[in-house]
Amino acid sequence: MTLKELLAGLDILSSSADLNTDIHEVQYDSRLVEPGDLFIAVPGAAADGHRFIPMAREKGAACVLCEKIPEGDVPFVQVADTRRALAVVGGNRFDHPARELTMIGITGTSGKTTSTYLIKSILEQKAGAKVGLIGTIQNMIGDRALHTERTTPESFELQRLLREMSDAGCTHVVMEVSSHALVLDRVYGIRFAVGVFTNLSQDHLDFHKTMEEYCDAKALLMRQCDVGIYNADDRWATRLMEHADCPRRFSYAVNAKADLAAKNVALHAGSVDFDAEADTEWSHVHVGIPALFTVYNTLDAMACCWNLGVPLTECADALAKNHGVKGRMEIIPTPGMDFTVLNDYAHKPDALEKVLRSAKEFAKGRVVVLFGCGGDRDKTKRPVMGEIAGRLADFVIVTSDNPRTEKPEAIIDDILVGLRGCGTPHVTIPDRVAAIHYAMDNAQSGDVIVLAGKGHEDYQEIDHKHYPMDERVIVAEHLRDMRK
Numbered sequence: 001m002t003l004k005e006l007l008a009g010l011d012i013l014s015s016s017a018d019l020n021t022d023i024h025e026v027q028y029d030s031r032l033v034e035p036g037d038l039f040i041a042v043p044g045a046a047a048d049g050h051r052f053i054p055m056a057r058e059k060g061a062a063c064v065l066c067e068k069i070p071e072g073d074v075p076f077v078q079v080a081d082t083r084r085a086l087a088v089v090g091g092n093r094f095d096h097p098a099r100e101l102t103m104i105g106i107t108g109t110s111g112k113t114t115s116t117y118l119i120k121s122i123l124e125q126k127a128g129a130k131v132g133l134i135g136t137i138q139n140m141i142g143d144r145a146l147h148t149e150r151t152t153p154e155s156f157e158l159q160r161l162l163r164e165m166s167d168a169g170c171t172h173v174v175m176e177v178s179s180h181a182l183v184l185d186r187v188y189g190i191r192f193a194v195g196v197f198t199n200l201s202q203d204h205l206d207f208h209k210t211m212e213e214y215c216d217a218k219a220l221l222m223r224q225c226d227v228g229i230y231n232a233d234d235r236w237a238t239r240l241m242e243h244a245d246c247p248r249r250f251s252y253a254v255n256a257k258a259d260l261a262a263k264n265v266a267l268h269a270g271s272v273d274f275d276a277e278a279d280t281e282w283s284h285v286h287v288g289i290p291a292l293f294t295v296y297n298t299l300d301a302m303a304c305c306w307n308l309g310v311p312l313t314e315c316a317d318a319l320a321k322n323h324g325v326k327g328r329m330e331i332i333p334t335p336g337m338d339f340t341v342l343n344d345y346a347h348k349p350d351a352l353e354k355v356l357r358s359a360k361e362f363a364k365g366r367v368v369v370l371f372g373c374g375g376d377r378d379k380t381k382r383p384v385m386g387e388i389a390g391r392l393a394d395f396v397i398v399t400s401d402n403p404r405t406e407k408p409e410a411i412i413d414d415i416l417v418g419l420r421g422c423g424t425p426h427v428t429i430p431d432r433v434a435a436i437h438y439a440m441d442n443a444q445s446g447d448v449i450v451l452a453g454k455g456h457e458d459y460q461e462i463d464h465k466h467y468p469m470d471e472r473v474i475v476a477e478h479l480r481d482m483r484k
Contacts, residue, residue, distance in 0.1 A: 003063055003077070006038060006092050010079055017063045017075035024062070026093055028086055028156060035060030040089065041067070042082050049082070065089070083155075087188035090159035097162035098190045101132070104174040104304060105187065107221045108198025108231075110351045111297045112151075112176040113137060114289075115198060117325045118301035119174045125318040126310050127172075132165035134158070134175035136345075137326060137456045141168045152181030155188060179217040187224070194307055195225030195246065196300050200236040201350030215239050222246050229303045231296060232256040250307060252299040254292075260303045262295050267361055270331075276302055276312055283312040289324040291358035327455025329355065332475045336483070339365070339443035341475055345455025347374060347401060349384045352452055356392040365446025366394035370439050371453050372432070373415060375406030382411065383418030390422025393450075398428045399435035401453045402461040432460065436474050440482065451475075 004019040006026065024036030030052035033039050039056035041049035041064060053070045063075045067082050079085045091098070104119060106112045113136050120140070123129040133140040139148045139161065146161075152175065153161060165173055177195075181187055200215055215236045222228040222244035230237050232253040241249065251258040254265060260278040262285075271288045272295050287298050302315040324330060332341040342359060346352045352371065359367045369389050373382045389396045398415050400408040408430040419426055429435035432454075439449045451471050459466040 001093065003038065006089050007065075007077060007085075008092050009088050010085055013078040013080060014069065015077045017077050021062055021075075026089055026156065027056070027061075028154075030056040030059070033059040033061050036062050038063050038065060038089075040065040040082055040086050042086055043067070081185075083185045084188050087155035087159075087185055090156035091189055093156070094159045094163035097159065097166040098173075100166045101162065101170060102129075102172040102308070103190060103192045104172065104194045104196070104308075105177040105192045105221050105225065106174065106196045106198065106300075107177045107179065107182070107218045108196075109201045109348060110354065111198035111293060111300070113345075114294075114297045114325050114328050115196065115300050115304075116174045116176055118297060118319065118322060119304050121322050122301060122305045122310060122315050122318040123172055123174075123308070125321070126305070126314040127308070129171045130169050132162070132168075132170040132173040132175075134161065134173065136176060141165050141170060151176050151178040152186050155186045158186060158190075177221055179214060182220040183217045187221075190224065192221070192225035194227045194229060194304050195221040196304055197222070197228070197230040197234075197237065197240055198296065198300055199231055199234045199350070200240070201348060211236075212239070219243060227307050229300060229307065231300065232258045233296075248307075250303055252296075252303045254295055254299075260299055260306065262299055265292070265295055267292060267358075270362075272298070276316065278303075278306060278312060281306075281312045283316040285316045286320050287322060288320075289322075289329055290362060291329055291354065293354050293358070294329070325456075327457070329358070330455075332451075332472050334475065334479060337443070337479070338445045339440075339447040339449060341440070341449045341451065343451045343455060343471055345453070345457075346371075346450075347453040347455075349381050349388055352385050353388045353392065355450060355452060356388070359448045359450050360392065363446065363448040365444050365448070367392070367448050367450065368395045368397065368439055368443070369393040369450045369452055370397040370399055370432075370435055371450075372399045372401035372403075372408070373411050373453075374402045375404035375408075375411055377404075379414055382414035386415040386418030386420075387422065388418075390419040390424040390426070393424065396424055396426035397435050397439055398426060399432045400430055400460070401432075402457075404461050405463055432469065433474055436471065437478050440475070440478055 003021045023038045026038045027033045028040045033056045039061040120131045136151045139146040219240045225246045227248045228244050228246035229250045232251040252260040254262045262274040265274040327345045330343040344355045346355045458470040460469040
């Protein structure tokens with residue numbers, strides 16, 4: 001493509017480049033630049049891409065797209081915002097694949113992953129759709145799984161992925177849209193047929209600083225969708241929808257008055273049942289995933305698909321065949337043992353509280369929780385999570401999550417600030433594998449052991465390195481040792 005074609009739709013402030021230049025490829029990482037490429041200098045949290053313009057030029061970049069005019073004889077195009085420009089260029093480079101797809105975006109603190117899988121399942125079973133999925137656990141093109149590094153890819157990579165999905169025959173894409181992605185313009189320029197807000201609770205305050213800023217970040221999705229679906233039971237919903245520019249709004253709730261409501265909710269050890277009511281439609285719903293928050297995840301999935309033309313009865317039929325998502329209220333098999341091991345990704349205060357309350361609803365013995373907090377992340381939630389664990393669990397094992405560059409013991413000390421005042425029995429075991437062994441070795445009849453924080457992850461991050469750690473494998477191996 002020519003430089004002019006790649007820059008279509010951008011307001012150019014100044015330029016020294018020949019816009020008719022043929023561009024080989026687009027790069028925003030100077031290490032990947034090859035002769036004839038366009039290098040986009042994007043400011044980042046860790047480093048400013050403008051620092052690497054000399055390297056890009058040395059490696060043969062034909063032009064630099066930048067916010068600050070570079071020194072020396074460098075063909076450049078100056079724009080006001082290169083992060084947004086990256087998204088626009090990506091759309092041009094891959095011929096705007098989102099326009100060929102029915103785009104569905106899910107945002108919120110908790111429930112995004114499960115909701116995307118439920119929506120995918122309904123649309124594939126009842127709408128004859130081939131669905132692409134983009135999210136925390138993995139990306140998917142139909143049944144084909146792809147590795148993912150972050151919840152929402154960088155804008156250029158997102159456009160590349162959407163092009164691959166469209167070319168593979170996908171008709172719909174359902175994706176998790178993180179607050180970071182919205183603020184950093186990773187989904188800039190994409191129009192969503194449906195945007196869904198699940199809930200808001202404390203998280204990412206190291207990035208957003210306040211809950212109000214966090215809420216306003218989530219609200220950005222509601223400004224680029226045709227139908228805005230929101231949880232009317234969430235206390236932040238009013239603020240979130242105040243400035244929503246979507247042509248249509250649609251609410252769901254268990255308690256509040258809403259367009260789609262759950263009635264006669266019944267929670268069981270391994271499932272939920274309720275009646276879904278919207279306008280003149282009604283359907284009984286059974287989902288084989290325990291916990292009240294499953295009702296909310298199911299409601300937002302049904303609300304989304306109903307707004308895309310799938311009747312409630314058809315949604316319910318598809319949901320009855322769904323058995324959950326890896327690392328979300330996942331029961332790890334412990335055959336022959338009289339205790340239950342439950343694995344959940346809960347690594348935030350609200351999520352931890354939800355999973356512990358859910359476990360208490362069906363536990364015949366104690367609720368034992370094993371958890372830690374991630375290093376290099378919001379420190380304010382550590383004592384909060386300690387207090388939640390101490391208040392709701394019968395026994396607490398404080399251990400490591402992904403310590404990253406922090407000392408595990410320092411993270412544990414922060415957690416203990418909130419836990420010590422509860423008077424709940426607890427131990428600290430920094431080694432997470434040893435902590436899991438301890439929990440299993442000391443389990444009592446009827447106990448539910450909640451392994452919180454890792455969920456689908458099969459690694460532990462320490463000092464920028466990933467070490468293998470799959471809790472399903474750890475439990476299975478120790479189970480064999482216990483039987484010996």
